[in-house]
Amino acid sequence: MNWKKVALAAGVGALAGYVVKEQVANRQGVTPEKALKIAKESFKKQGPISGSWIYMKPEQLSKNGIDYDVYRGGVSKSQDGATTQYEFFIDSSTGTIVDVAEAN
Missing domain, CATH: 1.20.5 (Single alpha-helices involved in coiled-coils or other helix-helix interfaces)
Structure with missing residues (x-):
């Protein structure tokens, strides 16, 4: 041979x-790690973040009559001695941030 x-x-x-x-x-x-990186980069534009998390399995989200497969995660920001937490949803196909809300 x-x-x-x-x-x-x-x-x-x-x-x-x-x-x-x-x-x-x-x-x-988009992987969950990439989705978290996208969210952190977006939040850092408004100031430093103090913590973050993301669920590793995509879930369904219906927004304005459109269904998305999304990763759900959160970011904590400290400003003036107070910590504010935000929850975000990122489309698992495109990496687009679909929704952000202040967590209660």
Whole structure:
């Protein structure tokens, strides 16, 4: 057996595996970690944050008659000695922030 053919076959196999992995990753949308990063970057524009969390499983949210698969999370901000908590919902397909509300 020719070693060049074996090396070529291994290289083509590795490349095919990489392409399939990337296609599957793109189809899944946004990971919970990426969704939390998006939210934190958005909240940091209005000042520092002191804590954050996110649920790892997507859930359903209906907003203005449209159904979304979203990640739910929260951010804490400290301002003037008071801590305010916000809850956010991020579309798990696009990474768009769908809703933000002050948590009670």
